[in-house]
Amino acid sequence: MAQSLEEDYIYSDDDDDDDADPNDYYGDECMEEDQEPVDEREPDPEHFDFKCLTVSEAKNFLDKQVQETCGKLKVDKRSAQVLLMAHGWIFSELEKRTEQDISNLLIEKGVRARNIPQVRKGGYVSSCSVCLQRKQPSDLKGLLCSHSFCKECWSKHFETLINNGIATDLQCMASDCHIGAPEEFVLSFLEEDSHRQKYQKFVFRDYIKSHYNLRFCPGADCSIVAYSEKPQSKRVDCIQCKTSFCFNCCGAYHAPTDCETVKKWLMKCADDSETANYISANTKDCPKCHACIEKNGGCNHMQCSRCKYDFCWVCMGDWKSHGTEYYECSRYKENPNIVNENAQVKAREALKKYLFYHGRWENHAKSLQLEAVTLANINKRIQEKVMKNEGTWIDWQYLLNAASLLAKCRYSLQYTYPYAYYLESGARKRLFEYQQAQLEAEIENLSWKIERAEKYQRGDLENQMAVAEKRRQTLFKDFFPT
């Protein structure tokens, strides 16, 4: 008994494992033969190597890069920082430029002055050309361009620009002078701690934003910086705030659709949402008895509470037709005669097509939200069962795993719609929509079974989980670039 308890712990820790049957309680005894060997030759298209760095780790990383560059190019720290920033912190890119001519590059980037600065003669009374106040020459400070201004003006100049979010781009005050102000120079004029902190925060932000391998986590108030050796449009899961985002565009994770397409899609949705909202209302009538039905669960397999008719919420058709291979409600049927129609018909057809995809996109987003409610219900049910001595808490964990797998699959399914919308008609689109339909059918089956978990055997549910995840992986293998 003690031994099997220990096994429970090992298995229940496995929450995030992507493989099928991750938490199989009876794994050793009865499921072994069913498990497929992991195929090593086919890489997981969603796999992505990244590291989550804290602010100080990121700073150390940048410092190390600066130091290495100082050594390799034989330049000072400031030059290395400016040059790295201008080349996305990719040393090989920078090296290509510096091989030709490093001193002109430093002049171009405002690190060095073009002309040898004239040395001002001291001794006479002079004034600051910004505030026009008389100053001792010793009170006038300047960068290597020899444009000198008083301490008060430098402070005000820097504070004003820092408040506008400018940090690494701070320059000399003279007009048309592009000599940059190094960090120590700026800090020497900032007296208030709040200004100093703000400035240093912005400098760090500028470094990260210009860095090819680093991204800020887009989570609210999250300070994590993600690092990847080979940046790609793949998923990053923040270890601190748990946000999932795309490393490339820092938007919400959107596989299998690419960054550009999803951006276009989201823009389109924002533009057309009024029409779409108007057309896709929140309630629908039962296709048989016309009772008004509000959807209160994630599953799209609906059963009218009045007439017990089973139908699909998406296409409003009989659910029976969804059981077979010919599940087609995720496929948009284009009008084959569209080329011969006039502009008005074409515009209507375009709107119809958009609304078709947008309706499904919205529907799965809503289902995803509603399944959060299901999850809360599952937790409640587990509590009740445990209190009634119907199995232990661990016994019921498979329900939570099922719910999290369902959320993952539905999320991917949601993001297949923008992909399909922009895919050109043809064999590839037909294959995509076939796989999408298969995935959708299995997801709805899973959702249905989870909502009615009491009526289904655990094995039945876990089998359904494996099938849904397999469908998801199949679609990703074919359509999401590795």
Add this chain to the structure above:
Amino acid sequence: MSSGLPRRIIKETQRLMTEPVSGISAVPDEQNARYFHVHIAGPKDSPFEGGNFKLELFLPEDYPMAAPKVRFVTKIYHPNIDKLGRICLDILKDKWSPALQIRTVLLSIQALLSAPNPDDPLANDVAEQWKMNESKAIETAREWTRVHAH
């Protein structure tokens, strides 16, 4: 009233009075020393020649760290000046330097009248006309100058 006024603004105002720039006048408002009534004469050999354009110029609280705010009050047909009189000029935006002055800003605006830049437009319709049919655009600018700028 002017006790809180920075020396820089006082000095600049004095110099604008004692050494005026030809074709430009800038007079501070009686109520507000940071608000200037500006007149710029249309430059010679430009479609604005002969016109007398009225502008308003305001020095914000953080001047000279921030650029002055300038706007045409007189209607003008120019690709870089819009219906509301707002001006598209780099030194009034990101190229501002605290070393620039009211005088240099007004000189730049005068120069903009001599050399319209339809490739960096603010008034899109005007810029388009300027590129498509320059002679007609110049004709319109002359017409507007004659009707509005006197």
